[in-house]
Amino acid sequence: MPLSSTMIGALLGLGTQMYSNALRKLPYMRHPWEHVLGMGLGVVFANQLVKWDAQLQEDLDKMLEKAKAANERRYFGITL
Numbered sequence: 001m002p003l004s005s006t007m008i009g010a011l012l013g014l015g016t017q018m019y020s021n022a023l024r025k026l027p028y029m030r031h032p033w034e035h036v037l038g039m040g041l042g043v044v045f046a047n048q049l050v051k052w053d054a055q056l057q058e059d060l061d062k063m064l065e066k067a068k069a070a071n072e073r074r075y076f077g078i079t080l
Contacts, residue, residue, distance in 0.1 A: 013042025
């Protein structure tokens with residue numbers, strides 16, 4: 001997964017820079033360092049997005065377990 005998110009981020013950054021140059025009717029590779037910078041920022045963005053998604057899933061699982069335990073205590077833990 002890290003390799004695919006890295007490649008997707010690099011392509012996202014490169015595509016964004018090339019699209020920006022195309023909109024302004026400039027040569028696609030006008031400043032190559034901008035493409036490298038865009039690819040780097042895209043890689044960071046995609047990798048952070050994957051980390052955030054994993055953390056979010058972990059937090060959701062914890063919250064669901066707590067809610068399930070609370071419901072079991074509430075409905076099945078009552079003794080008359």
